[in-house]
Amino acid sequence: MNWWRHIAAAELRKILAFRSDFWVTFIGQALVQLLIARALWQSIFAGSEAEVMNGFTLEMMTLYYLIVPIGQKMLTGENVGFLSREIYDGTFSRYLIYPLSFFQYKAITYLTHSAFYGLQLILIFTAYNFFVKTAGFSTLLPGTLLFLMAAFAYMSIAMIVELLSLWAENIWSLMVLVRFFCLFFGGGYLPLTFFPEELQRVLVYTPFPYLVSLPVRTTMGLAPPNEIVHGALVLVAWAIVFYFIAHLIWRRGQYKYNGVGI
Amino acid sequence: MIAVKGLRKTFTTHIKEPGLAGSLRALVKRETVTKEALKSVDLEIQQGEIIGLIGANGAGKTTLVKILAGIVHPTAGEATVLGFKPWERNNEYRRQMCLIMGQKAQVWWDLPALDSFLLLKEIYQIDDRLYRENVEFLAETLMVKDHLKTQVRKLSLGERMKVELMAALLHRPRVIFLDEPTIGLDLSAQKAVREFLKSYQREFRPVTILTSHYMEDIKELCPRIVIMKEGSFVYDGPLAEVQRMLGDEKCLSVTTRERTFKFTIARTELAARTAEIFAQNDVLDLNIQDPSIEDVIESIMKNGTAL
Ligand SMILES: Nc1ncnc2c1ncn2[C@@H]1O[C@H](COP(=O)(O)OP(=O)(O)OP(=O)(O)O)[C@@H](O)[C@H]1O
Ligand SMILES: [Mg+2]
Numbered sequence: 001m002n003w004w005r006h007i008a009a010a011e012l013r014k015i016l017a018f019r020s021d022f023w024v025t026f027i028g029q030a031l032v033q034l035l036i037a038r039a040l041w042q043s044i045f046a047g048s049e050a051e052v053m054n055g056f057t058l059e060m061m062t063l064y065y066l067i068v069p070i071g072q073k074m075l076t077g078e079n080v081g082f083l084s085r086e087i088y089d090g091t092f093s094r095y096l097i098y099p100l101s102f103f104q105y106k107a108i109t110y111l112t113h114s115a116f117y118g119l120q121l122i123l124i125f126t127a128y129n130f131f132v133k134t135a136g137f138s139t140l141l142p143g144t145l146l147f148l149m150a151a152f153a154y155m156s157i158a159m160i161v162e163l164l165s166l167w168a169e170n171i172w173s174l175m176v177l178v179r180f181f182c183l184f185f186g187g188g189y190l191p192l193t194f195f196p197e198e199l200q201r202v203l204v205y206t207p208f209p210y211l212v213s214l215p216v217r218t219t220m221g222l223a224p225p226n227e228i229v230h231g232a233l234v235l236v237a238w239a240i241v242f243y244f245i246a247h248l249i250w251r252r253g254q255y256k257y258n259g260v261g262i
Numbered sequence: 263m264i265a266v267k268g269l270r271k272t273f274t275t276h277i278k279e280p281g282l283a284g285s286l287r288a289l290v291k292r293e294t295v296t297k298e299a300l301k302s303v304d305l306e307i308q309q310g311e312i313i314g315l316i317g318a319n320g321a322g323k324t325t326l327v328k329i330l331a332g333i334v335h336p337t338a339g340e341a342t343v344l345g346f347k348p349w350e351r352n353n354e355y356r357r358q359m360c361l362i363m364g365q366k367a368q369v370w371w372d373l374p375a376l377d378s379f380l381l382l383k384e385i386y387q388i389d390d391r392l393y394r395e396n397v398e399f400l401a402e403t404l405m406v407k408d409h410l411k412t413q414v415r416k417l418s419l420g421e422r423m424k425v426e427l428m429a430a431l432l433h434r435p436r437v438i439f440l441d442e443p444t445i446g447l448d449l450s451a452q453k454a455v456r457e458f459l460k461s462y463q464r465e466f467r468p469v470t471i472l473t474s475h476y477m478e479d480i481k482e483l484c485p486r487i488v489i490m491k492e493g494s495f496v497y498d499g500p501l502a503e504v505q506r507m508l509g510d511e512k513c514l515s516v517t518t519r520e521r522t523f524k525f526t527i528a529r530t531e532l533a534a535r536t537a538e539i540f541a542q543n544d545v546l547d548l549n550i551q552d553p554s555i556e557d558v559i560e561s562i563m564k565n566g567t568a569l
Contacts, residue, residue: 003384010381014372093333094368098385099356259333261366
């Protein structure tokens with residue numbers, strides 16, 4: 001059972017081969033995000049004359065908006081089209097020829113991307129905390145791990161949509177829509193504490209808060225231990241459900257696959 | 263080894279008129295066309311045999327190969343390869359099979375070949391000794407030693423094809439599907455690939471199905487050929503037999519002041535017809551030949567029969 005390590009290593013080599021300008025883009029992006037979030041929330045806080053808004057101080061809020069974009073990258077792993085593109089152009093045939101499960105193969109490459117961004121998360125968080133003492137470090141690792149679990153769950157959702165490309169001509173817009181929903185109701189655009197009470201209560205029964213809000217809040221040390229444990233279990237349950245549905249869809253969809261391009 | 267019975271495949275595709283209006287109309291009412299790519303074919307191939315699958319563009323060669331390699335499901339019919347139904351994609355089957363597509367890279371574009379090989383070694387669980395032996399042997403016979411450390415995307419078509427062959431044969435498959443392995447290669451590269459396939463076949467005796475549009479490939483490698491026309495087999499038998507089919511025919515090529523024309527006539531009529539031609543035309547040149555195997559096959563591909 002060595003092959004998955006090799007696939008991950010190969011994927012990492014691919015990522016690095018393409019990202020020679022990686023550090024520049026990465027630090028540049030983080031800085032820009034930091035400045036925008038800071039400026040925006042500074043004026044909002046100034047306008048409301050409150051020290052704490054829905055449980056967030058200005059420093060916390062800035063950190064929140066620093067973590068979310070990286071977390072989002074972890075979730076979305078490989079880009080939109082990681083299956084559908086290969087199905088449309090026929091590269092997908094490769095996984096049907098090699099003696100392996102394409103689900104496992106794709107999960108490994110996907111999570112390799114996520115883990116790579118996880119490393120960024122750790123670096124940025126540490127740097128921010130170094131300059132602006134906001135949160136402890138003890139929750140950084142659990143938070144990153146939760147993000148990885150969320151990435152797996154989100155990947156399963158994405159796989160479902162991507163596999164629909166076996167029937168539909170174009171799933172790109174659907175995928176963008178799904179991504180928007182997951183982020184919006186997950187608290188990626190605005191912390192969930194800003195949402196109406198009723199909506200927050202309903203959302204608990206959906207996978208969304210566990211995809212974004214939970215890992216971010218865990219990373220920042222805002223989630224109590226029992227919430228983390230409970231959340232992790234719910235996340236795993238959702239991930240299994242979606243992964244299973246993706247398998248079902250493939251069971252039916254494989255008859256539709258035509259191996260185009262040769 | 264390979265047994266195919268009544269295998270059929272129909273493709274359904276949506277069609278749309280060109281232009282924006284066509285796109286809008288397609289939103290409301292989607293028109294479909296069905297295409298019978300395979301119309302119930304039967305085939306038996308034994309261990310160690312290599313068959314050449316030929317036919318015009320769109321005849322259904324690749325479709326047959328894709329089904330046997332397990333990439334697509336047939337619409338009806340049966341096929342077993344090594345006792346497995348290919349499209350069930352049993353790992354046991356996939357470990358003994360390979361598909362090489364001249365049109366489509368399978369090795370990882372962004373990795374040097376050697377990295378791809380290491381990955382395949384793990385995927386196919388090839389043991390260290392066999393792996394070393396095989397890389398050595400394949401790199402030697404294909405003469406690609408110098409290209410194994412370069413990113414595959416940077417290789418030339420011919421170099422890439424050799425790397426593809428290597429990658430596909432690392433696990434010593436017992437069943438080999440080659441879909442136009444020499445497409446786009448220059449003459450010497452074609453020759454190298456052919457020589458390689460020949461020696462590989464001699465050494466390891468796999469079952470091989472080869473499709474190609476180059477008669478040279480077929481003549482060199484395939485004692486037995488299957489000719490396809492519009493989804494059906496129109497000939498399945500020894501290549502030598504095809505040549506004999508027109509054994510008592512002659513090809514005449516006549517050049518007059520106005521034009522050149524070619525036709526085929528029975529050997530027995532040869533003397534009478536040539537005399538006639540000389541009498542009726544102002545002949546500049548006359549050439550009498552046995553029909554080439556290409557002519558015969560082309561005729562079968564077009565008309566379904568030798569004549
Ligand atoms: N995915 C697909 N969807 C719809 N039609 C298809 C599909 N794949 C193949 N066909 C049709 O099936 C027929 C057979 O195609 P196939 O690729 O098997 O031909 P081929 O003999 O390999 O031709 P070539 O020599 O050009 O490679 C063609 O008419 C083609 O248009
Ligand atoms: Mg073809």
